[in-house]
């Protein structure tokens with residue numbers, strides 16, 4: 001695939017789109033030359049209780065701080081619900097498609113309002129106040145969205161923990177933000193299999209003495225343990241409170257949510273997003289990137305446990321009065337046509353998924369796609385990792401039958417919303433490129449010394465100035481925020497990603513340049529997996545790297561040194577995989593484990609990951625300079641016993 005294959009904007013699409021090529025250029029230029037004026041105007045897209053007079057107050061150096069619209073007040077849930085009631089009370093806000101094709105629900109804006117108000121009253125009844133943290137460990141059901149919005153309604157800060165995380169990971173996240181209340185369900189349901197959510201909460205709470213309340217949604221009706229005085233059924237609580245709960249007045253810079261994400265070092269950090277700027281940015285990107293028009297049915301397949309679910313299942317779409325589809329299941333259950341059956345069933349117009357799902361479905365051939373009609377589809381989106389041109393072309397030609405533009409959207413938990421992406425009516429696409437920046441976004445490419453690289457080039461991707469959706473701090477650790485994002489290249493936000501910029505100024509994200517690996521679009525810190533491994537009594541040392549994986553994008557390759565006297569056996573290998581699953585969750589399971597008597601280290605004791613990455617990638621012919629190693633012979637042994645011979 002060369003840079004020369006360009007897919008023009010389909011004419012029919014451009015004529016109805018919110019943004020065409022000329023207005024993209026005009027608005028982008030304006031957003032960069034006068035951000036105050038630009039965002040001052042755009043901020044009006046949401047309803048404010050007290051309008052802001054201040055727009056932007058941000059610094060990426062010295063006293064690092066980020067504030068947008070900071071003297072304004074609003075309520076995020078009122079923006080996502082109440083303000084639509086006059087015109088669309090009966091319109092469907094959420095279409096829920098269950099794991100089984102036999103289950104579905106349509107929730108109107110009026111119903112959403114009633115449920116969110118009741119749940120907010122339940123939270124209040126249990127003592128939750130503005131600023132308190134509420135942990136949400138729930139499956140993909142509408143009650144999860146109700147929970148997020150109920151927190152927003154009263155100014156509580158939600159921390160959604162992905163249902164695939166282990167009790168131990170859940171415990172860490174509850175403790176880090178000191179939540180006193182957890183919302184969960186009896187069990188989740190995915191691909192016909194049950195996920196023991198309540199049992200996991202029970203396990204986690206053994207080490208969380210401050211949690212006094214657990215509210216449990218009955219999803220499957222499965223048996224659960226019960227602690228009287230602590231555990232409450234959601235349906236009983238909901239019926240016992242009033243459906244009336246006026247929205248609290250919340251400051252633009254008051255926190256909306258915490259979302260834990262993996263970095264290159266240490267434990268996952270609590271990325272903190274605030275209210276005003278986040279909502280302006282999430283709603284604006286949702287409207288323009290997905291070219292959302294009234295009446296469209298929009299479906300993002302992400303889990304609400306990730307940022308994509310926050311910004312593009314819940315907040316962005318609902319702020320825009322959209323109909324957003326929430327899917328409990330998986331792409332290949334009951335069979336590999338499921339995504340497209342759901343598209344036909346609910347007449348989905350805009351479909352947003354991850355490259356890993358596209359690659360998995362591509363492997364099943366065109367049959368399962370062609371059995372469905374998909375004529376409702378107008379636009380396709382991709383997020384989470386670089387999309388390889390083969391998958392892009394299959395998505396475009398087979399799923400979209402050459403008719404639908406693809407928006408490859410690059411962004412991060414930290415960015416709150418999409419930063420680099422085509423606007424489908426404005427920007428011609430190239431398979432594998434996220435193309436051009438959104439309004440107000442100033443990408444810069446720097447070399448390892450921080451020098452700006454101009455024109456067509458390749459290097460580290462930074463952002464030169466703030467945008468309203470940017471994270472504000474790491475919860476409880478502002479110093480870590482400054483260190484992680486603003487110290488590598490002082491004065492700039494460092495994304496952790498590498499990228500190439502071509503002659504047309506298009507960005508091609510090449511993947512992480514730090515010790516973060518991206519497995520099926522899920523971010524994992526190698527340090528987290530290593531610390532899980534060394535917590536096993538038989539493991540002395542571990543080093544984890546990513547390697548190219550056909551389906552997952554990257555796989556997890558672990559080098560493990562056992563303690564003296566332990567034998568490297570097959571059962572132990574399996575046990576270690578299970579161990580990591582239990583410690584972190586299934587998404588962190590190592591794909592390959594190599595028992596290594598020694599790891600390649602410099603004389604100062606630093607593990608040379610560059611070499612480990614090459615061996616894991618089966619590129620041992622090109623190891624580069626190994627002369628600085630304390631003991632170069634370990635490399636020979638590692639190459640001989642490498643696990644990936646693909």
Ligand code: 6R9
Nearest residue numbers: 383384385386408409410411412413509523
């Ligand atoms: C939204 C989300 C962020 C990391 C990011 C990058 C990778 C996301 C991408 C992409 C290439 C895209 N990433 N979208 N890489 N093209 N369109 O995924 O947030 O879970 O925090 O991951 O994912 O490496 O730095 P998050």
